[in-house]
Amino acid sequence: MADNKFIISTTEHIPGKEYEVLGEVFGLTTQSKNVVRNIGAGFKNLVGGEIKDYTKMLDEARDISVQRLRENAQKMGADAVVMMRFDSGSIGTDMQSVAAYGTAVKFK
Template sequence: MADKILVTTTEHIPGHEYEIISEVFGLTTQSKNIARNIGAGLKSLAGGEIHAYTDLLTEARDVAIERLRENAVALGADAVVMMRFDSDSITDGMETIAAYGTAVKFK
């Protein structure tokens, strides 16, 4: 059911009127295993993209959006507007991602 929730970064959804329900969030903290962290550290010496960290952020983003959708479903929402991300490094190789927006119900 959560995968059916429309999530958009825009304020308005063309062709839809809606009422605001509440703010919604999806949070996650992710880390990679020690072997990948060592490999990433060696890669940082040479420069270029560190794929282990790119994968880490992609996975964390996907989990945060899924949790945002689940939060919206629990509130009876039809969509989430004005979705944004926030992120922070807790330690090397550990990232926290927050997806947040406004849950709305179509009229």
């Protein structure tokens, strides 16, 4: 469940807030492609265009990684995460890993 008071920012500074740095924090997930997605991707690869099932999978993975980032930061006692970024990569041919990472901070 999202905490609307918890701030996740891609910037270094949050206007009007002073904080101390707690440390780095991550949220990770790995998603696998299923047979139906692979068959659809194979057909789409022949004609070109967006593979919507893969896009949906990556969007879900991004949401999960941000939620885990938030949870891990809150376990550290953080009030926010600054400088949040994403990284992703393939593991073999059937898995995609997504990491959300940033700096956990505590408001003064």
